[in-house]
Amino acid sequence: xxxxxxxxxxxxxxxxxTVKVLATVDANGxxxxxxxxxxxxxxxGKIHFLEILEASESSRNLTASLWFDRRVAILxxxxxxxxxxxxxxxxxxxxxxxxxxxxYVKLRERLGxxxxxxxxxxxxxxIIDESFSVREARHRAEHPSFIHLDxxxxxxxxxxx
Amino acid sequence: MIALVKTxxxxxxxxxxxxxxxxxxxxxxxxxIDVQRRGVSYTxxxxxxVDPEIHQLRSPYIFGSRDGEIKPLPESLLLRDxxxxxxxxxxxxxxxxxxxxxxxxxxxxxxxxxxETVELWPKPAYYDKTTTSGLPMSHIVTARPQRLNVFQSxxxxxxxxxxxxxxxxxxxxxKQQRKQLGVPNRLRPEDVRxxxxxAIKEPGRFTNLCLTAGSVIKGPxxxxxxxxxxxxxxxxxxxxxxxxxxxxxxxxSAFDEEQLARLYEETGLTSYTSDLEVFGEEQFDWIxxxxxxxxxxxxxxxxxxxAVDIFxxxxxxxxxxxxxxxxxxxxxxxxxxxxxxxxxxxxYLAERGVTTVYIVWVPRPGSALCGQKAPSLDYYxxxxxxxxxxxxxxxxxxxxxxxxxxxxxxxxxxxxxx
Numbered sequence: 221x222x223x224x225x226x227x228x229x230x231x232x233x234x235x236x237x238t239v240k241v242l243a244t245v246d247a248n249g250x251x252x253x254x255x256x257x258x259x260x261x262x263x264x265g266k267i268h269f270l271e272i273l274e275a276s277e278s279s280r281n282l283t284a285s286l287w288f289d290r291r292v293a294i295l296x297x298x299x300x301x302x303x304x305x306x307x308x309x310x311x312x313x314x315x316x317x318x319x320x321x322x323x324y325v326k327l328r329e330r331l332g333x334x335x336x337x338x339x340x341x342x343x344x345x346x347i348i349d350e351s352f353s354v355r356e357a358r359h360r361a362e363h364p365s366f367i368h369l370d371x372x373x374x375x376x377x378x379x380x381x
Numbered sequence: 382m383i384a385l386v387k388t389x390x391x392x393x394x395x396x397x398x399x400x401x402x403x404x405x406x407x408x409x410x411x412x413x414i415d416v417q418r419r420g421v422s423y424t425x426x427x428x429x430x431v432d433p434e435i436h437q438l439r440s441p442y443i444f445g446s447r448d449g450e451i452k453p454l455p456e457s458l459l460l461r462d463x464x465x466x467x468x469x470x471x472x473x474x475x476x477x478x479x480x481x482x483x484x485x486x487x488x489x490x491x492x493x494x495x496x497e498t499v500e501l502w503p504k505p506a507y508y509d510k511t512t513t514s515g516l517p518m519s520h521i522v523t524a525r526p527q528r529l530n531v532f533q534s535x536x537x538x539x540x541x542x543x544x545x546x547x548x549x550x551x552x553x554x555x556k557q558q559r560k561q562l563g564v565p566n567r568l569r570p571e572d573v574r575x576x577x578x579x580a581i582k583e584p585g586r587f588t589n590l591c592l593t594a595g596s597v598i599k600g601p602x603x604x605x606x607x608x609x610x611x612x613x614x615x616x617x618x619x620x621x622x623x624x625x626x627x628x629x630x631x632x633x634s635a636f637d638e639e640q641l642a643r644l645y646e647e648t649g650l651t652s653y654t655s656d657l658e659v660f661g662e663e664q665f666d667w668i669x670x671x672x673x674x675x676x677x678x679x680x681x682x683x684x685x686x687x688a689v690d691i692f693x694x695x696x697x698x699x700x701x702x703x704x705x706x707x708x709x710x711x712x713x714x715x716x717x718x719x720x721x722x723x724x725x726x727x728x729y730l731a732e733r734g735v736t737t738v739y740i741v742w743v744p745r746p747g748s749a750l751c752g753q754k755a756p757s758l759d760y761y762x763x764x765x766x767x768x769x770x771x772x773x774x775x776x777x778x779x780x781x782x783x784x785x786x787x788x789x790x791x792x793x794x795x796x797x798x799x
Contacts, residue, residue: 280797287462325585
């Protein structure tokens with residue numbers, strides 16, 4: 221189910237220094253991950269990205285995900301180590317119309333003789349804070365017994381041995 | 382007392398029941414097929430929501446519509462995955478899908494249930510302009526969401542001997558368009574050049590051009606005049622591009638090697654399609670008597686194969702009017718037999734570098750087979766899957782005739798995953 225993007229997520233999506241990775245699977249479940257700088261939050265509350273290569277593996281996989289109702293993942297890695305993972309579903313692919321044409325013109329103004337195949341729309345369904353400190357705290361709380369015993373051993377001299 | 386009983390137009394499983402039999406087939410493509418198969422009817426609310434400033438209304442086309450009328454209705458629909466649905470207004474008694482306008486969006490409705498929101502095709506900027514010769518540009522070159530159509534002439538010489546293809550209404554519709562809209566019989570290359578120049582000013586709007594028309598048997602050799610028309614037209618269009626070749630498809634008669642070489646070498650054409658319409662000699666002779674008389678099934682097929690040597694693998698195709706192989710009275714009696722036969726012949730061609738696509742047969746009022754019904758959705762799903770599987774098996778691409786550059790073939794929509 222669609223959820224709103226967090227303020228921090230919006231900030232990461234809007235920061236040009238954020239590394240943005242899109243992970244998809246193909247119709248046979250084979251994974252694929254690639255950096256997609258154009259991933260951005262759009263006015264409709266969803267995540268959009270510009271597909272430049274029409275026959276790219278990402279685009280094929282997104283089509284398969286849209287057709288068969290499967291999720292994709294986006295990892296945002298901020299400059300200060302903040303990491304957020306968003307899971308969602310591709311719900312629309314603009315290949316014409318105002319939104320497409322607007323991006324097409326702007327892309328070419330920015331990159332010169334570039335093409336734009338389409339604009340993918342991903343509906344966010346789950347946002348996970350993947351920063352290490354947060355993951356570690358969560359892990360410790362959920363699995364208190366997952367620890368090497370030497371880490372909780374008394375220092376030498378304090379034991380009765 | 383007389384009891385009024387509403388009979389089902391088609392006695393068949395519903396959409397969801399059919400789709401449940403095909404879990405690996407995309408629902409949106411199945412929906413596209415079914416909308417093409419059954420047609421659409423626009424509610425009054427939907428018609429009132431159409432904005433002629435931004436939505437493309439029906440423009441001159443090579444074939445007519447199921448209601449046999451020319452009305453200012455939307456040209457057609459787009460699904461949310463970018464899939465084009467080419468369909469036409471259909472009388473309500475033929476059980477069409479309903480297009481309504483709900484909460485500010487157009488929607489496909491069936492039996493009161495909203496199945497998908499859809500978009501109307503956006504109107505291209507050049508549709509408001511006229512040529513120097515004074516003709517509306519929308520009458521010269523028509524648009525799909527990403528393609529330009531040039532219907533050079535809507536006359537087919539097979540009709541002069543009453544040997545037109547039985548599913549086709551090209552000449553009936555031509556006369557209607559000429560009378561009601563003033564669409565010219567034959568396009569002037571200069572008008573086409575000028576219109577294409579205007580159309581491609583719109584950034585990001587079009588990805589290819591498609592030229593087609595009826596067959597012209599005249600000339601020193603069969604079809605020479607048809608080739609002349611296309612060469613002249615393609616050369617005029619080519620003046621708009623800085624590259625010799627431009628993404629383009631010609632759907633024409635089965636030309637011989639010399640004619641094909643001329644088209645390839647003297648113009649910017651990049652792909653060639655010649656429609657067999659139906660596979661199998663017996664069916665072809667019945668459904669396409671003109672093509673059978675002037676060329677013959679085997680020669681038509683061989684000419685396609687020879688075209689691969691000129692245009693290359695993946696750049697030559699043939700089109701089927703999917704389902705017409707089941708037309709009465711001489712068609713196959715079972716969908717299974719029809720499918721087996723069609724896919725077997727498609728494989729013969731695929732092995733030799735020719736790709737096969739289909740359109741959904743619409744028994745139009747102006748055609749000899751009017752009044753018949755197209756086969757089941759299940760049949761069309763199997764046909765689409767079968768043809769695409771052959772492309773995968775033989776490593777054939779269909780870039781020139783896919784969901785974007787054409788949009789009228791459910792089987793090549795599936796090539797998006799290839």
